[in-house]
């Protein structure tokens with residue numbers, strides 16, 4: 353074992369967090385945790401992980417779930433393609449691999465949503481396969497300790513880090529090594545102001561010696577943020593004791609595919625209600641039906657990685673039945689069954705704080 357691996361695994365044994373997917377070699381549990389934890393903090397992901405294993409304790413039970421059920425349990429985690437890929441992969445495991453995760457790196461890579469990172473994590477931790485994981489934490493630690501100055505979002509930099517990670521990997525115990533490196537990046541060599549004084553690598557860390565800790569890892573691309581204004585119509589219609597709400601399923605080509613929101617007119621800037629109700633899409637859909645505008649929300653800001661969303665909710669109380677528009681994915685749902693539908697966090701948060709029936 354090389355000095356780097358020796359140090360990091362010793363550190364891990366002393367310092368790692370106790371988490372349920374660390375107490376098992378079950379590839380289902382490890383895969384599930386790895387998918388949930390991509391782009392998600394451990395404290396937030398843990399509750400989702402527990403809900404998933406409690407509802408679907410193995411890959412067979414998950415494979416029999418509906419997409420709506422999986423998206424509903426995933427609600428609030430974001431990056432919803434991960435949830436859809438979970439279900440596709442569960443079905444692939446059952447149909448193509450007799451219900452058992454393959455103990456082979458290339459076959460793991462053939463699964464939907466399983467890239468190099470997840471294949472290496474599941475393969476090394478569950479099966480002892482000698483493939484190094486490279487995620488944001490690993491990139492940060494390796495680029496600092498070994499002074500990698502190539503951009504980690506460009507192919508040369510990525511290749512250099514991957515080669516380094518595979519050279520350093522302890523092939524005898526790759527699962528332990530990989531988990532140690534990721535945990536060290538998550539807990540000690542953190543993005544801002546890491547504690548270099550007490551670090552196990554401070555004598556050999558090039559970034560520390562050359563005063564480059566704040567500059568590494570180096571990235572060349574700047575994220576450009578798209579700003580969108582989502583003008584939502586919450587359309588309700590009361591029939592006897594029942595209150596119906598028009599929901600719209602989101603389709604491909606945009607954020608939140610497979611989740612539900614409301615009929616909407618998107619604009620590039622803030623607009624007044626008069627502009628919206630004279631919009632052709634709105635006129636077509638409402639088709640001269642009578643309604644009362646009963647409430648207008650404040651502007652709600654919602655930040656995604658590459659988009660800033662501003663949403664406003666217009667509550668329209670219809671006095672005659674609302675049109676169902678299957679071509680545009682609009683259906684009428686009884687207010688009592690709203691909980692069965694998966695919503696983006698922006699919508700869910702808004703719904704938590706209003707009384708639909710009396711709005």
Ligand code: SF4
Nearest residue numbers: 541546548551557560
């Ligand atoms: S010395 Fe500082 S920058 Fe280098 S590995 Fe340790 S915490 Fe990270």
